Amino acid sequence: MIEFQRLHKSYQVGGRPVAALQPLDLTIGAGEVFGIIGHSGAGKSTLIRLINRLEEPSGGKLLIGGEDVTALDRDGLRALRRRIGMIFQHFNLLSSRTVAANVAFPLELAGMGKAQIASRVDELLARVGLQEHARKYPAQLSGGQKQRVGIARALATQPQILLCDEATSALDPQTTGAVLQLLAQINRELGLTIVLITHEMEVIRRVCDRVAVLDGGRLVESGPVTQVFLHPQHPTTRRFVAEAEHVD
Numbered sequence: 001m002i003e004f005q006r007l008h009k010s011y012q013v014g015g016r017p018v019a020a021l022q023p024l025d026l027t028i029g030a031g032e033v034f035g036i037i038g039h040s041g042a043g044k045s046t047l048i049r050l051i052n053r054l055e056e057p058s059g060g061k062l063l064i065g066g067e068d069v070t071a072l073d074r075d076g077l078r079a080l081r082r083r084i085g086m087i088f089q090h091f092n093l094l095s096s097r098t099v100a101a102n103v104a105f106p107l108e109l110a111g112m113g114k115a116q117i118a119s120r121v122d123e124l125l126a127r128v129g130l131q132e133h134a135r136k137y138p139a140q141l142s143g144g145q146k147q148r149v150g151i152a153r154a155l156a157t158q159p160q161i162l163l164c165d166e167a168t169s170a171l172d173p174q175t176t177g178a179v180l181q182l183l184a185q186i187n188r189e190l191g192l193t194i195v196l197i198t199h200e201m202e203v204i205r206r207v208c209d210r211v212a213v214l215d216g217g218r219l220v221e222s223g224p225v226t227q228v229f230l231h232p233q234h235p236t237t238r239r240f241v242a243e244a245e246h247v248d
Contacts (some may be wrong), residue, residue, distance in 0.1 A: 001030040001161065001193045002051060007060035009046050020046045023060055024219040026212055027193060033187050035204040035225070036197040037215035037240060040230045044197040047214070048163050051075055051195065064161070082110065085154030089166035093137040093138040099149050100125065100134040105155045123153040128182060144175035151182065155190075162186070164196040168203060180207045201244035205229060213237045 010022040021043040028034045038044045047057040053069060065101060069080055074192050093102050107117045125131045128148040138146055147167060152164055164183065168176040177207050184207050187194050196208060204211050204225060212222040215236040221228065232238045 001065060002195070003061075003063040003116040005061040005063065007050060007062055008041075008058050009050060010058045013137055017058075019217050021050075022218045026219060026222065027088075028193060030193055031187070031191050032209040033184070033194045033196060034209055035208035035211040036195065036214060037199065037204055037211060038197075039199055039203060039236075041216075042214040043217040044214050045165060046217075048165055048195060048197050051161070051163060052081055052086065075201075082116060082157045082165060084161045085157070086163040086165065087147065087150040087154045087167045089170050091138070091143075091150050093149055093169075094147060095138050098135050098137055099130060099141070102138070102149055103152045103156055106153060110157060120156065121152075127155070127186075128152045134242050143171050144174070144178060147171065147175075147179050148182065151179075151186070152207060154205040155186070160193060160195045162192050164194065167196065169198065169200070176203070177206070183207060201229075201240040205244060213240070 006020065006023040006025060006068040007021070009021040009197050010017040010019045036044045038049060042146070046055055050057055051064070053072070055111060057070055060070070062081065072080060094105065097105065103121045103124050107120060112120070122131070125134055128151055130145060130148055130152065133141065133145060138149070141149070146247055168179050171179060180203065183196070185193060196203070200202060208225050210223060211225050211228050211237055213220050213228070213234060215234070220234040221237045228237060229241055232241045
């Protein structure tokens, strides 16, 4: 589904290029839950934002479904983003809109009719268990409920890929578990490819099929989650695994 070919990203700082992401090769299969883990500054947020071109790559190629998205024009990029949903650490909800209106927002932008929007919103709120909260505002919701609204909104345009940018790091452990369970259910029932970035190996262990470990902008290890947990090769990976075992 997603293939990185020597993809990299640098920023200009004080007139000099600073590498946020070193050239990497990585493949994410269709329908899998793929985790990307790293400490702050490792390059994981840059990586996930390259997938929907919220960040422009400095070089290399990114293929989605075999299509080179680094070569897309404005119309092509708009079509790409309809295929990709995104949920965020701090929810990014519109405070002046109700739960239902937040979920409806991307459908309105897509030009869908009012009756279709109402039906789709009802369906999405039922999927995330928030039907009775449709007329509430974000300020009236718990953190877990806000993230469920974010998930429903991300699913509104029936994407093929769901990007999760530290989607559980603002939540308590119990709520984190419930949100991860919901994401796993969505993956099973809808067959979505989910890319989940985090700094917590326990999150990876609970929900991901495979994982990539970033350190200092470099891909230092990747593989099936069970293999990485049982036989971590890189010191950064070993530290993450030790932290997860300590949580237990």
